[in-house]
Amino acid sequence: MAPLYDIVIFGASGFTGKHVLKEALKFLSPNSPLTSLALAGRSSSKLTETLKWASKTHPTIPILVADTSDPPSLRRMASQAKLVLNCVGPFRLHSEPVVDACVEAGCDYLDICGEPEFMERMEAVYYERAVEMGSLVVSACGFDSLPAELGLMFNLKQWVSPKVPNRVQAYVSLESGKGLVANFATFESAVLGTSNADKLAKLRRSARRRARLSVIYKIGENF
Structure with a gap:
């Protein structure tokens, strides 16, 4: 199945995720390469409230329910995305299942992690499989870097x-x-x-x- 969304922001209702969403909405326009965006997280109601907070125009943005403790939900999310932007931390506690789902789906993965052990462990564990599946896994896309x-x-x-x-x-x-x-x-x-x-x-x-x-x-x- 072809991906439905250019970007899925996972954890969009969190402290950092809501600000990522607010910035992302500035690039969602007919003249932008970013044409489709979805939000993902544990609570659809919280994501809906976050979308209202982030935009005065209340755009229609799809909402996906996904939880780091529910691998099938992560696989469904990753299968619909060209890229998953992960804002769920601490990453060493929550995010390996997200990396795994993205790699297996062949979609790209970005995060805002600043945790060296997590980043280097993901490279050690998933490098070969990511190459095989054509998945790009990039961490540290945040303030620290x-x-x-x-x-x-x-x-x-x-x-x-x-x-x-x-x-x-x-x-x-x-x-x-x-x-x-x-x-x-x-x-x-x-x-x-x-x-x-x-x-x-x-x-x-x-x-x-x-x-x-x-x-x-x-x-x-x-x-």
Whole structure:
């Protein structure tokens, strides 16, 4: 069956997912390459409320019920998508079934994960099957990674070819109101990552080394 939707946002009613949805709706127009979008999560009523919050026009967006504790529901979701954008964390607790469903369906998978052990474990477990099924699995498409990547691309554009920088250092400065500003899932992910650091070290020692993709940015290229 051909995929019905360009993107399915999984966990769209969560803290981060609702903001992802709000931004995604800006690109859903007749003139955009993004022509079809669906929402997925455990509660259809919460997803409906989130859609009302995200858009004043209340567009008609399909809603799919899927739960990380229900693998068949994840497979149904993945079979209808070209790409699943996963916003359900902590990822080490909830998201391997989502990766598995996407790989088996041959659809692409993106997430906003910042948990190194989860990301590297998914590569170790699913790499061969993802290649076989034509599924692209990409993590860390969120706050932790994007400033560094965009900063690198910006720096590359400051050099005149054939000169290129061989090292870029970056730092991030945050300003907020009084107190720590973070949601519980982010805090929980940080705690779990720290407490399982030994598992990451063990994984890195045991994992088979693979050749890395060479990514070349053209100096004059827009981004």
